[in-house]
Amino acid sequence: MSTKTTTRIALITGGSRGLGRNAAIKLAEAGTDIVLTYRSQRAEAEAVIAEIAKLGRRAVALPLDVGVAASFGAFAEALRAELDKTWQRASFDYLLNNAGMGIHASFAETTEAQFDELMNAHLKGPFFLTQKLLPLIADGGRILNVSSGLARFSLPGYAAYATMKGGVEVLTRYMAKELGARGISVNTLAPGAIETDFGGGAVRDNAQLNAAIASQTALGRVGLPDDIGGVIAALLSPGTAWINAQRIEASGGTLI
Secondary structure, eight states, rough: OOOOSSOOEEEEEOOOOOOHHHHHHHHHHHEEEEEEEEOOOOOOOOOOOOHHHTTTTOEEEEEEEOGGGGHHHHHHHHHHHHHHHHHHHEEEEEEEEEEOOOOOGGGGOHHHHHHHHHHHHIIIIHHHHHHHGGEEEEEEEEEEOOGGGGGSSOOBBBBBHHHHHHHHHHHHHHHHHHHHHGOOOOOEEEEESSSSSSSGGHHOOHHHHHHHHTTTTTSSSOHHHHHHHHHHHHHTGGGGOOOOOOOEEEESBBBB
């Protein structure tokens, strides 16, 4: 498969809201067409598509639950059909493994069901979804896996979530090693605390938590979605292909 085309296409899982939505807009502003996935909120996905259309880029939305690996084969076929229909192409260029959810629970109180839910969405999902999509990723393409600052520093209540993200960071290096022959670079982006509805919107809505994190951040505040969307667009820009197998943290300098 060749990437000799003027149009770049990015697939963003969980692209209908939060950081995924912001990344979709920022990438579209940079000239990239978008395939975004959503789990249940079709209306939110359509709103992002409409916004991207105003930027002069093409975008489509496909349903996907990254926590259900058995659905990945059907998703890959749906994506293949959409690429052919919308772009007359058999491949896309960038994969952003972004979708997931947050569960706040102490180590002592985390249930097996919570652990499995996090593992399926944050570790098993990116592993087997990327595996299933390999035939559709263009040679010379990029994969960006979203981790978390919590894989480096530790805050009570995130033991299971951060464990999955630590696994993602190891997985990134192995992907980079094994996909290098195809010219595909693979990196990890680890956002710090961001004001979104993630995890019930705690960072955004809990003033005490927000202030506590801001006080431990060199730039003196918690992050905003634009802070991360811009980083994603930069890491998937034409000039950054030589960055490979790296963990890039975008946290404003938290707990340094």
